[in-house]
Amino acid sequence: MRAMSLLGAGDARIVEIPEPTRRDGELLLKVEMVGLCGTDLNSFRGKNPLVTYPRIPGHEIAATVVGGSAAIPVGTRVTVSPYTSCGICPSCRRQRFNACQGNQTFGVQRDGALTEWLSVPEEKVYVSHLSLKELCLVEPLTVGFHAVARGRITANDTVAIFGCGGVGLGAIAGASFRGARTIAIDLDDTKLETAQAAGATDLIHSAREDFRSRLRELTGGRGPDIVIEAIGLPETFRAAIEEVAFTGRVVYIGYAKEPVAYETRLFVQKELDIMGSRNALPEDFREVIAMLERGHFPVDRAVSAIVSLEETPAILSTWSSSPASFTKIMVQVSK
Structure with missing residues (x-):
């Protein structure tokens, strides 16, 4: 064959x-x-x-x-x-x-x-009765959905996601599907438009505006309840810790390709939950399929x-x- x-x-x-x-x-x-x-x-x-x-x-x-x-x-x-x-x-x-x-x-x-x-x-x-394109999107979306599950995201939360590529888009869709206020951060207009179509309630173009001040403006100075890092850069690894709210949760999906230096005081002072997220579980597959079956994702725009x-x-x-x-x-x- x-x-x-x-x-x-x-x-x-x-x-x-x-x-x-x-x-x-x-x-x-x-x-x-x-x-x-x-x-x-x-x-x-x-x-x-x-x-x-x-x-x-x-x-x-x-x-x-x-x-x-x-x-x-x-x-x-x-x-x-x-x-x-x-x-x-x-x-x-x-x-x-x-x-x-x-x-x-x-x-x-x-x-x-x-x-x-x-x-x-x-x-x-x-x-599932999904189309072939939708079935192909299930697995990549589950990676972001698993990060959302790791972050214990609910409709009461405000979530910021660094990166609107395939994995970040899954996290945006997953947080939106659970009813959370979802802030998408990227420097690409097309990716941000797709993120909005996937459920992002707020967009931050990090090449045109200071994402730190914008995050504080959007959250009344408190910072987001959860930050999901889906890029894999040292600066966004650090920003997740710095910008998340006190007693907030940080979920890392991306891999940084070099060591990351932190101000560890923030870990303790904010009493943060810091988690990695890898692959997906069966319940993540079932949740993504349910989301796609309800037509809550811009399939054609994503391909x-x-x-x-x-x-x-x-x-x-x-x-x-x-x-x-x-x-x-x-x-x-x-x-």
């Missing part, structure tokens, strides 16, 4: 690989569409330290069941949780399987979904390009050369 494989940094090719073997407890899927994210781009660029080559990328999946079960029959449209869990590490013993110490994500530590067929455990499959499997190497090269030109790229795998 056809697949798109990364043979090395900057070397993406269409290859032929064996068809998957369906094991007990698994469903055989015809892969219809796969979304690409920043992780896939970094793998293409050779900047993902978790990836070895060759590697088939792809973990944002829309598929049709072609080898089903009594519960999920042939012809059912599904999306897939791309993570594994060992069941025995400290995270798994605490039922936090999303942070499994030995997790292997499709397209990162193991081959992913940019293939014609895929066999996956039935418990990793989620059924900037749809290409065929054969066009994927070229679009990865173009995306690498001009990352700001794309939001979400989707690959139409099936013909």
Whole structure:
């Protein structure tokens, strides 16, 4: 069967690989569409330290069941949780399987979904009548929704989100879906417009206005109850601590690529809850699907390009050369 494989940094090719073997407890899927994210781009660029080559990328999946079960029959449209869990590490013993110490994500530590067929455990499959594009958006949105869950966000909260890329957009949609006042911070007009369509109640363009004074203005000088960092820069890591309200909550999704120096006095003085957020849990998948089924997300605005499997190497090269030109790229795998 056809697949798109990364043979090395900057070397993406269409290859032929064996068809998957369906094991007990698994469903055989015809892969219809796969979304690409920043992780896939970094793998293409050779900047993902978790990836070895060759590697088939792809973990944002829309598929049709072609080898089903009594519960999920042939012809059912599904999306897939791309993570594994060992069941025995400290995270798994605490039922936090999303942070499994030995997790292997499709397209990162193991081959992913940019293939014609895929066999996956039935418990990793989620059924919905959503469109293919919507099904492809479920997994990336769950990452932001999980951060919202970590922050214990309710309708009584004011939330500020640094970054309106794919992950930040999920956090904005998740906070809005729970009824929170949601402040989106970015320096890109198009991303801010999409954030507003996803539910942001207030926008801060950080290249044109001072986000610190604007945050204080919007919150009556108190600061937001929760700050979610979805960029991964030292300055926004620090700003989250500095600008959040006393006894507030900070959730980090982004990775800073260099050490971050803090004024730790604020941790104690404000008595903050500071949390990391990784991947997603089954309840996050179910919440995102419910949100999409109610039409609460600007799907078409969030997708900037749809290409065929054969066009994927070229679009990865173009995306690498001009990352700001794309939001979400989707690959139409099936013909």
